[in-house]
Structures are given as structure tokens and as C-alpha cells.
Amino acid sequence: MPAIELSNVTKRYGDVTAVRDLDLTVSEGEVFGFLGPNGAGKSTTINMLLDFVRPTSGTVRVLGHDAQRESVTVRQRTGVLPEGFDVYNRLTGRKHIEFALRSKDVDVDPDEMLARVGLSDAADRKAGGYSKGMRQRLALGMALVGDPDLLILDEPSSGLDPAGAKEMRDIVRREADRGATVFFSSHVLGQVESVCDRVGIMREGELIAEDSIESLREAAGGDETLVLTVDSASQDDLDAVRALDGVSAATTDGGTVTVSCDSGAKTKVIAALEDQGVTVNDFETQSASLEDLFLSYTEDEERTEVSA
């Protein structure tokens, strides 16, 4: 049984079509990244999974239940971090968690949930005084109550600092290891590629790609860029690098070497340089950004449309 199943779903607001003919299936236990620029229809899709909005046509099933008629059953087994939410300013963090526990009829120590999302110290402070990141973590704590079968996270890392974003990724991974299905939207590639089994890309209300991130990058032709800080490198050294499989370009200004390559070729590049007697002091990788990925997709689409 798929965890999420959208068939032929369209959502129109007046003249505006937010989502068009969307078919999407997410299997149980999968971590699915739902990508796209703002306004692409990601949040509308998520809102339809939760019965916040109703599709104009098509069917939405979540955890084997009709997302409209059996929404309460769906949400009983789902943890949600909504987008654009607010907390109850006058209630403490603990009160929020207690409310979630009562709502889901779960008997767990609220302090344990607060500790899981790193809010133990702020438990008795009113949530109105929380920072954006703390509010985000509080909502995540409420979402994790009752160990849900499905986690739906809408832009989970927005407002989080890098450490918070990493924590969020760790939590996603932990929940996935437990067996939960995770469905999350993002416009930041870095979060998606490290935790997702599969991604889908939305553009202007349509799903334009659906695949593993590696195949997507291959299809988009997006190499990774490896930037190495070295003592000194000559053109001969670079030739050795260029001769490697998976390397498409290599340049140097003497002190740094910039190599475009498949992600699998990175260690070979470093080894080849060291074989040439070059000392590699430091290196970093820059992935093809989602923006580039989008661009290559949209350009491809347009090209196909023109040639067709």
C-alpha cells in the first residue's frame, strides 16, 4: 500500500490553476523530497493531503484512506510540520506538547518530546517569545508525538540556522530508520540530497521530474564542482586529472584547482593529484545548485517543446 497516492489531481483557485493533473505515488518507508520554487504548487499539494484544501478534481489517498472523507484517521497517524503556521503565543512549549498528546491520545512524558527537539530549557516559557527556529522545533515536536507512520514536513528548515537544519536532517533520518515515511518539501537542495531516497520537482503546478537525486543530476547534466587548495599545480598535473573517468573539466590558478566531475570521481581526483606530487591542503565540493538544476530542466523542457 502506498503511503501517498495522488491521481489526476487538479486544484484551481478561480482562474488560477495551482496544481494540474498531478500523479504522484510515495511508497511506505520512503523519504521523498518535494522540490520546486515558491508558487510551484508544493504547499497546495501538501494542503490537499491534510484536507486543508480540497482538490477541484482527482483523488488523494493517504495511508490507504481517502484524504477528504477520512482526514481525521489520516492525521491520527500522520505528523505534520505545516508551512506558514503560528504557535499559541500565550501558551508555554510544554502546553503545546501536552495539547498534541491529548489530541492524539498518546501517553508520553511531554519533557521527553521537548528534549527530543532540544527545547528542554525553554519548556516553561511562553511560545510567543520563541525564535523562528524554536517555533519550528516546537511544531516538529508536536508532529513527532505518537511516532506517526507518515511525516509531512513543509519547508522544515526555513528559519533554522545551519546547526538547526542539520538537526532537522538527523531527525528525518532517525524517523526514516524507525520505518516512517517522510514527505518533505524544500527549495534547498543541500537538505534534500543528503536525506532523500527520491525527489519530485514541481514547476507551475506540474510535476516535471520524479527520480532519485543522482539520476536527476545525471539527466540534468549537472556535475559537481570540486575546489581544492594545493601548494602548487601545473598543467601536467591537471592533464592527469582530466584523464580520469568522470572528469569533464579541470582548471587551476596555481594555488587552487577547480574540477568538474561526477560525485563518484572525487576521491580519484585527489589521489591523482597526490600521485603527481601535489599537496592537497583542503578541498570542498559544490553541488550543482537546485537553481541550476531547475534551469537545466526548464531549458530542456522548452527545447523539447520547440523541437516537437
Add this chain to the structure above:
Amino acid sequence: MSWQAIAQKDFEDAVRSRWMLGLTAFFVLLIAAAAYFVRPGPGQTFSSNQLLGLVSGTLVTTLIPLIALVMAYSAIVGERDSGSLKLLLSLPHSRADVVFGKVAGRSLALAVPIVVGFVLPALLLALGPLQFDALSYIGYTLLTVFLGVVFVAIAVGFSAAMASQRLAVAGAIALYFLFVPLWGAVRFPLQIYLVMGGGPGWLPVAGQDLFTAFQLLNPNAAFKIISGAFLNGELFTGQSLQLQLAAVGMLLVWLTVPPLLGFLRFEASDL
């Protein structure tokens, strides 16, 4: 039970609002002031029913609807505007749970200033030469809470139906003016026309009956009929029995129909 979780959350949230503190203080002060003005002279005794008679026609029927509307108009639409409704509906609650849980939570929250407002002055009066009729005092307090609950239900129904906070504010103000000052202003000329003048001759209904029906429509006026009978010791007895029953019926209609209509609108809308 899902609506109970919402009611409890909502009560805890509402009693922490500054509005709530202010309204409670205001209400206590006004009742205390009324008690001070009707206090007995030296050597005289004084019945608590006199105090109730004084506040009933004035304070209670003008202030309780106001406090109830202020407390409840944003119950749902406010959460919709701020986005906390998304947090609420991420949890396994139906939209019916939200509407009826909110009515219950805000009603409980409103009961606090009413009970405190009546109890504190009573304690002060009890020190003096007061002939304290506890039963009618408690009964009247409960009736007042009931009036408040009816207005909370109206406001929550409104709050569920509206898509923006501004509409809900306008609606609450309009409702208050309709039920309190406007009704009061229209009531007297209408009474002269219908009761003294007999009303329009082409209608098969007597003017007096039309006027009674008009009065019953307003939850405030229906409350006055019941509370008046209660303070006179004639609750559900005597000549006005039918009128009282009609008034109770009307209050129950106001208690249930607005939340129901609000729910239907809320249930059908995209958030």
C-alpha cells in the same frame, strides 16, 4: 475526546489574555460599584435580590453580550489569520471538533469573569447587614453565564464562517449594535405601534403577539423574560409560563444554530 482537548487548550489560552484580565477587573468593579450604591443605610437590612434587580436590566444585558462577543469573535478566524489553525488541524481534529470545542472553551473562559464578578462583591456585602439569598444569587449567576454562553455561541459561529479577521470584527460590532442599542431604540416605538395601536390590520395576528415574538427574537430580551421571572420566584410557573418556555426555546436556538451554520460554512471552505 477531540473537542475536549480543543476546549481545554482554548480555555487555557483565553484566560491568559490581557483582555480577559481587564474585562474581569472591569466587571468586578462595576458590580461592586452597584453594590456600593444600593448598600443599606445604618440599621437597615438589604436583600441581595435588590442588587440583582439593579444590575440585571443594566449591567448584565449590556455588558455580558459585549464581553462574550469580544472574547469569542476571533476564536476561529483569528487562528486562521495567524496560522495557528494549521497547527491545530495538523492534529487529528475534525472541523466540527474545532467549532464546538471553541464554543466550550470560550464559554468556560467567559464563566470566570462572570463568577468572579458576582462572587467578590457578594463576599464584601456578606460582611454588612445583608439579607443574602444564596439560592437566587447563585441561580442568577448561572443564568448570566448561560446568557454569555449564548453570545459566545453566536460569536464563534460567526468566527467560523468568516474568512478574515476584519469581517469578524465588523460582524461582532454589528451584532452588538443590533441586539443591544438598536433593539432598545426600536423596541419602544414598536411597542406603541403594535401594542397600543394594534399593529397592521391586514395581519391575522394581534399586535401584542407580534410584539412578543419580536422581543423573543433577541437573546437579550429572552434572557430578561427568564431572569425576571426567576428573581420574582415565578420561574416556570404562573401566567407567563408559556412565554418563559418560548424564551428558553429561543435561547437554545441561538445557542445551537449559529455554531451549526458557522460550521457548515467552515467545513466547506479551503483554509
